[in-house]
Amino acid sequence: MNSRLALNGLAKATMFLFLALVAAGCQLAPFDGQRVSTTTSTITPSGYTTVPSVEVRVEAYNVSTGAWVTWLSGTHASASVNWTTQDGTKLYAWSYPASTLSSSYWKVGGGGATYGTGGSYARVRTFYIDSSGAKQYILVARGDWVTCMTENFAGDLDGPGNSVGYMANNCFSHRGEAYIYTSGYREGPSTCAAPAAAPGVNGHYMLSQLPTCAQQITYNHMAEKVSRALIDDHYRVYHNLASVAGRNDNVGACPDNGGGNCTLGGFFGAHERYIRKVQRHVSVYDYPWMPTGNIPAWDSATSVPSTWWTGVASANGNCNSRTSGCTGWQSSPSITSASASPANPKPAAITKAQVCNITTPAALHSATIGWHNSTHTRLGGAFATFDSPSYPLFFLWHNYVEDVWKDWKACGFSF
DSSP states (O other): OHHHHHHHHHHHHHHHHHHHHTTTTEEEEEEEEESSTTTTEEEOEEEEETTTTOOEEEEEEEETEEEEEEEEEEEESSOSSEETTTTOOEEEEEEEEEEOOGGGGGGSOOBBBBBBBSSEEEEEEEEEOOOOSSSSOOOOTTTTTHHHHHHOOTTTTTTTTTTTHHHHHBBBBTTSSSSEEEETSSSOOTTSSSSSOOOOBTTTGGGGSSHHHHHHHHHHHHHHHHHHHHHHHHHTEESGGGTTOOOOOOOBBBBBGGTBBTEEEHHHHHHHHHHHHHHHHHHHOOOOTOOOOOOBOOTTOOOOOOGOOOOOOTTTBBOOOOTTOOBBBBBOOOOOTTTSOOOOOOOOGGGGTTTGOOOHHHHHHHHHHHHHHHHHHHGGGGGGGGGGGGGGGGHHHHOOOOOOOHHHHHHTTTO
């Protein structure tokens, strides 16, 4: 089978799965990763269903019994349409009064790496009973749901932002339930230090600031997002055409995607969207070293810690994803101790002190792309291939490259 056709079939199957799930509706509050002050804070569950008038029930996980139990019941979705998406899907609102979770639903921190340190967390999910008597669990939003559901990129593979297809594939938590954290809760053991100060670079920390234990937690959560779909998305970035470098939407056919469209955009704009896929995934953990999902950045003038040398292995074999018949991706060989110190500092022309001397995205691309490419090559292994997003390091490295883009945009140029 042609690998391109196989990819399209996989993408369509994934889309149908998500559409089936979103067909039930969504829980917007509490969202996954929400913070409350204490275990006695009130919570106001709300959202939409795609079926009018159904009773919506909210479950919470009882820590003492290890079972999901009904927490709230009796509220019905509206009988009239409250929102119609761009593709015509009708949504019916539901909302419960502000309520408090009893102590039996809260897991106290202090359990080391498994249960975190300090504070507590609870787990909540929502469903309704359909006409056949079956439970229909509904998708759970993240904290950025408003931005995600209203963004609209021209010609996007998933459709416009306020369509069911786009929302289902981009705007909901992978966990399928809302973890609610009190203000004192932090993932990891107490011996794994929290940041002593706020991040100083474009809302994120540098990798060199993270203790080794925090690096492992960060790596693990980023690794959860690596999949064939994520690898395929990298080919939707037009890397080498300077004239579209700033674009964040469909730039048409391009060689990076085997003749398919580069629907994420050009080098800077598309990587900004691409990185956000991982940032959104990790945002639900509300981990202090990744505040609101802002992953760290790795400076190519420094060495790569060994935690980040390996890629996430494919369950379907180590093969280049563009090879006919490959349903996996390439993640090895790994970065080695010999190649982990590329000694490739950011060129002076694109440092924050000088980047405002560059006046167009095309010129910025020209000043950046050689440094970008040579860093991939110097690190070697599968990191030097287009399947390099199999390494969580890819996103830390590109976060550093994207700092160039953010610094340049802050100069105030029109593009």
